[in-house]
Amino acid sequence: KAGVTQTPRYLIKTRGQQVTLSCSPISGHRSVSWYQQTPGQGLQFLFEYFSETQRNKGNFPGRFSGRQFSNSRSEMNVSTLELGDSALYLCASSLTGVDNEQFFGPGTRLTVL
Amino acid sequence: LAKTTQPISMDSYEGQEVNITCSHNNIATNDYITWYQQFPSQGPRFIIQGYKTKVTNEVASLFIPADRKSSTLSLPRVSLSDTAVYYCLVPERGYSGGGADGLTFGKGTHLIIQP
Numbered sequence: 001k002a003g004v005t006q007t008p009r010y011l012i013k014t015r016g017q018q019v020t021l022s023c024s025p026i027s028g029h030r031s032v033s034w035y036q037q038t039p040g041q042g043l044q045f046l047f048e049y050f051s052e053t054q055r056n057k058g059n060f061p062g063r064f065s066g067r068q069f070s071n072s073r074s075e076m077n078v079s080t081l082e083l084g085d086s087a088l089y090l091c092a093s094s095l096t097g098v099d100n101e102q103f104f105g106p107g108t109r110l111t112v113l
Numbered sequence: 114l115a116k117t118t119q120p121i122s123m124d125s126y127e128g129q130e131v132n133i134t135c136s137h138n139n140i141a142t143n144d145y146i147t148w149y150q151q152f153p154s155q156g157p158r159f160i161i162q163g164y165k166t167k168v169t170n171e172v173a174s175l176f177i178p179a180d181r182k183s184s185t186l187s188l189p190r191v192s193l194s195d196t197a198v199y200y201c202l203v204p205e206r207g208y209s210g211g212g213a214d215g216l217t218f219g220k221g222t223h224l225i226i227q228p
Contacts, residue, residue: 004156035218043157043218045205090156098216099145099204104156 002026004093004105012111018079021108025072025093031055032074033098034066037088037107048098049074056098078110086112117201122223131188133222135201138182146177146184149200151221157200161186188224196226 005024013019025032033056034046045058049068066076072093078085088109092102119135137146145164149157161168163175163184174187188195200221 033216042220043151043200045216045218088154092156099147101147101159101162102157102216104158107154107156 004091004103006089006091006105006108008108009106010109010111012113013081014113015081015083017081018077019081019110021076021078021089021091021110023074023076023091023093023105025074025091026103029093029095029103030072031094031097031102032068032072033092033094033102034074034076035090035092036060037090038086043090045098046076050097081112083112086110116217117203117219119199119201119219119222121220122225124225124227125191126227127192128190131191131195131224131226133186133188133199133201133224134183135186136183137201137203140181140203144203146175146181147202147216148173148175148184148186149202149218151198151200157218160199191224191226193226193228196224198223 007022031050033048035043037043046060047066048056052068063079068074088107090104090107092104094100094102117135117137125131145162147162148160150160151157161170161173161175163177165177168175176185198221200218202216205217
């Protein structure tokens with residue numbers, strides 16, 4: 001059974017640009033969540049999608065958005081990038097939601113210059 | 114909102130039993146407690162989940178007292194490969210009501226195992 005995959009694995013952008021990250025969940029999982037990890041703030045919840053609908057959202061500005069497709073694949077978009085957006089972005093999938101076992105992908109390392 | 118508190122770091126030696134305690138004073142009645150393990154440059158990995166008393170699987174045990182305001186992850190006979198960050202989690206609630214609104218991983222406990 002294939003695990004969660006994320007693309008790209010590494011990304012370098014400059015301030016003001018936008019970026020789109022992709023996540024393919026484990027087959028059959030309908031919940032996809034996104035997290036941001038930085039040394040200073042730890043691992044923070046961004047949002048969760050379930051059956052193409054955003055079900056939950058963390059405390060991040062509107063520059064961070066996402067969507068989920070009918071095949072449960074999800075994308076996360078960050079607009080008007082700031083230096084502080086440099087982080088490891090992790091995607092996790094689960095059968096039912098964040099309070100059940102989540103399976104994490106390897107992450108996308110975003111560097112904003 | 115539920116919030117967890119756990120030690121920032123712990124040290125132990127190979128072959129020892131390690132216990133990491135987490136406090137979650139505001140845990141809701143129906144919430145489960147979940148622990149994850151994370152190695153550098155990897156996503157977290159689920160270890161164990163429990164609601165009350167004791168849960169055991171092939172890698173760890175989870176002890177939860179009757180008041181459920183804390184939980185203890187027990188790792189038996191640790192090895193060098195158990196060096197990692199361990200996160201204790203309870204669901205966040207309050208952003209949009211209803212079910213779990215998210216999970217706050219925080220900074221976890223950095224466990225260092227020495228030879």
